[in-house]
Amino acid sequence: MLSDESHKKNGQQKIIEVVQLHKELSGNPVLNGFDMSLYDGECLVVIGKSGAGKTVMIRCLVGLMTVDSGSVSILGKSIPDLDQSQLDHLRLDIGFLFQGSALYDSMSVRENLEFPLRRLRKEYADKDAVDHMVRDALASVGLEHAIDLMPSELSGGMKRRIALARTLILRPQIIFYDEPTTGLDPITAKEIIKLIKDIQVKYKTSSLIITHDLNIAKLISDRVVILVDGQNYAEGTYKELAAAGDPVIKAFF
Numbered sequence: 001m002l003s004d005e006s007h008k009k010n011g012q013q014k015i016i017e018v019v020q021l022h023k024e025l026s027g028n029p030v031l032n033g034f035d036m037s038l039y040d041g042e043c044l045v046v047i048g049k050s051g052a053g054k055t056v057m058i059r060c061l062v063g064l065m066t067v068d069s070g071s072v073s074i075l076g077k078s079i080p081d082l083d084q085s086q087l088d089h090l091r092l093d094i095g096f097l098f099q100g101s102a103l104y105d106s107m108s109v110r111e112n113l114e115f116p117l118r119r120l121r122k123e124y125a126d127k128d129a130v131d132h133m134v135r136d137a138l139a140s141v142g143l144e145h146a147i148d149l150m151p152s153e154l155s156g157g158m159k160r161r162i163a164l165a166r167t168l169i170l171r172p173q174i175i176f177y178d179e180p181t182t183g184l185d186p187i188t189a190k191e192i193i194k195l196i197k198d199i200q201v202k203y204k205t206s207s208l209i210i211t212h213d214l215n216i217a218k219l220i221s222d223r224v225v226i227l228v229d230g231q232n233y234a235e236g237t238y239k240e241l242a243a244a245g246d247p248v249i250k251a252f253f
């Protein structure tokens, strides 16, 4: 585990550390020496223009894409050095809420939630325990009553909530959100933003959110990183960055 004082901020442990990450795709340097840290219990929002490399960054973090150079460490493990089974094991501690909710259309809400639990957490074979966990996760997103509905019967906001419940059921330590409010109306988007914060508090998770939606940064971030030209151009609290005089930073606010 990381234990050095430099890995702590206000007593919090650094649980993700990205140093000088480089990734080229089709001849383009998408990530060009990107640095970033996430501390335990923190809500970090990474903002960047469309095509800035936010999704590539997350894919590199979890080993879905190889890195060209640089280091990525999550929960004390060096990602580029892990083999597939070690990666699979680590990913149990990381929840993902990707763009679009990606529920299985042919499965009910209950089956959608049971699926990752049965596939990944083999210890939960007991029917009553599974039922309890499904209901608890649904209650956390305010949708216990939707347990027997099919995805086609859910609104966009409900689908997003169910996808979040499906992530929660594995009890991740860190949740990665890729554009969690895309495609939602402003009121539903605000509800989802509040839910992300509520879940972070209830389950004591840490959140890494990549988005264009400044509202997320404004409403719930502890810290914001601005990704420009494949690098960490600036970081700070929302207030600090919103007050910055630098024209590149100003352009985001």
Ligand SMILES: Nc1ncnc2c1ncn2[C@@H]1O[C@H](COP(=O)(O)OP(=O)(O)OP(=O)(O)O)[C@@H](O)[C@H]1O
Residues within 6 Å of the ligand: 025, 026, 030, 048, 049, 050, 051, 052, 053, 054, 055, 056, 057, 212
């Ligand atoms: N598999 C790939 N092969 C080649 N180029 C890719 C690949 N994946 C992404 N890219 C390129 O890398 C750049 C960054 O893409 P990425 O999806 O990470 O951007 P983003 O910041 O997440 O954008 P958005 O906010 O629009 O989702 C883009 O120029 C994209 O075309």
